[in-house]
Amino acid sequence: MQMMILSGSMRISSTFRALKYADNVRQQLVHIMTRLNHKMCSTDFNSRAYYVNIRKALVAGYFMQVAHLDWAGHYRTVKDNQVVSVHTSSCMVHKPEWVIYTECILTTRSFIRTVTGIRGEWLIDIAPHYYDPSNLRSCKAKRVLEKLHIKRARGGK
Numbered sequence: 001m002q003m004m005i006l007s008g009s010m011r012i013s014s015t016f017r018a019l020k021y022a023d024n025v026r027q028q029l030v031h032i033m034t035r036l037n038h039k040m041c042s043t044d045f046n047s048r049a050y051y052v053n054i055r056k057a058l059v060a061g062y063f064m065q066v067a068h069l070d071w072a073g074h075y076r077t078v079k080d081n082q083v084v085s086v087h088t089s090s091c092m093v094h095k096p097e098w099v100i101y102t103e104c105i106l107t108t109r110s111f112i113r114t115v116t117g118i119r120g121e122w123l124i125d126i127a128p129h130y131y132d133p134s135n136l137r138s139c140k141a142k143r144v145l146e147k148l149h150i151k152r153a154r155g156g157k
Contacts, residue, residue: 058100059118068141069096075112076141084112097117100118131145
């Protein structure tokens with residue numbers, strides 16, 4: 001029991017350090033932008049678009065690490081069509097159709113960690129060449145992306 005509490009507090013401690021580091025980096029960027037007389041532009045914290053924009057920014061960085069929910073309720077990586085499970089340490093309670101992840105852990109099964117839900121349309125907007133259906137193996141994700149490309153070509157969002 002003591003080990004669980006210790007590992008939990010260590011995880012909180014490392015998360016706190018990571019957040020402090022991120023805040024420090026943000027403050028440095030604000031200072032640089034101010035010094036160079038560049039306009040600061042960011043979404044208002046109270047806006048509905050705030051978290052959407054954060055997730056879109058994450059897609060821009062992790063666009064190669066995407067999994068799609070298949071018909072059986074399992075996630076499959078889009079490029080390799082490998083079955084993966086969301087790691088047990090995740091607090092995600094629902095299963096979005098598309099997710100990005102920061103790492104894939106191989107044990108007796110493949111687990112993805114630090115997972116968040118995204119929209120398939122964002123993949124086409126942010127990494128259109130990477131998610132060109134002609135570059136993908138035949139799978140459900142490819143068929144969904146083909147439909148999204150067709151919808152986009154017809155002017156739909």
